[in-house]
Amino acid sequence: MKPVVRSPxxxxxxxxxxxxxxTGRWEPGERIVERRVAAELGVSQAPVREALRELESLRLIESSPNRGARVRPITRADLREVYQVRAGLEExxxxxxxxxxxxxxxxxxSLRTTDPHEQVRHGVAFHRAIVAAAGNQVLLxxxxxxxxxxxxHLSIRLFRMEPQENAADHEPLVAAFSSGDPGVGALLREHVLAYAP
Known part of the structure; x- marks a missing residue:
């Protein structure tokens, strides 16, 4: 980890x-030691604790009294649930x-890159543009x-999911939005669900 130099x-x-x-620095079930992370980053434990709470709200870690924070084992069912909610929101x-x-x-x-990290980043930006265009801040x-x-990223790393042909998978969505296809919502829902393990 690199030292943290600026706020927030x-x-x-x-x-x-x-x-x-x-990246797999911490594997499922492994403890994340707040004090060690704070020392590595050159910060107090308070902002580390806050960041861990945020990760707990994402269901990525779990914490318990006297045992600290551990990486939550992620299951295929967890991923399916996230993708199901995401698909409904995007529809x-x-x-x-x-x-x-x-x-x-x-x-x-941008999705035509072969770098899987960049594919994920650009894929998320593509879908964020769709959600932002709804003009509904609560939804976003x-x-x-x-x-x-x-x-x-976790679905790819933990379940060895190959990044699909991202650009090709998104082309029908671009065409549907461009033509004003009334079935674009259902197409988008099916597109998202196709990525669930």
Whole structure:
């Protein structure tokens, strides 16, 4: 881990902890020692504790009195539940608004990278554009609260899911939004559910 140099500390610490989960620094069931993380990052334990609470709200870690924080074992059922909720939110977003076809096409171009981390990042940006276009801040906040990028990385790492042909998978969505297809919501829902393990 790199030392944290600027505020907001909690956000930077959370990003470092998430990176550790994504890369496998901490495996399921392994304890994350708050004091050790604070020492590595050169910060007090308070912002580390806050960041761990946020990860607990994402269901990525679990904590208990006198035992501290542990990486929560992630199951296929956990991932399916996240993808089911995500699919419903995105279907609703597609009914409420239409994203810019040019913006989606731009994200589609970026999805053609072979770097799996970049594919995840650009895929999340593609779907975020759809949700943001709904013009419903509550919907966007709930969607973002799911930790989409983290769960996608974890599904690939833990369950050896090969990144699908991302650009090809997203082309029908761009076409449907561009043409104003009334069935785009159902198409989007099925697209998201296809990624569930």
């Amino acid at each position: 500390l909690r956000d930077q610490i959370r990003k470092d902890l998430i990176e550790g989960l994504i 609703t977003a597609a009914r409420l608004g239409r994203p810019s076809a040019a913006e989606l096409a731009s994200h589609l171009t 906040d709930v969607w973002e609260s799911l930790g989409i990028e983290v769960w996608t």
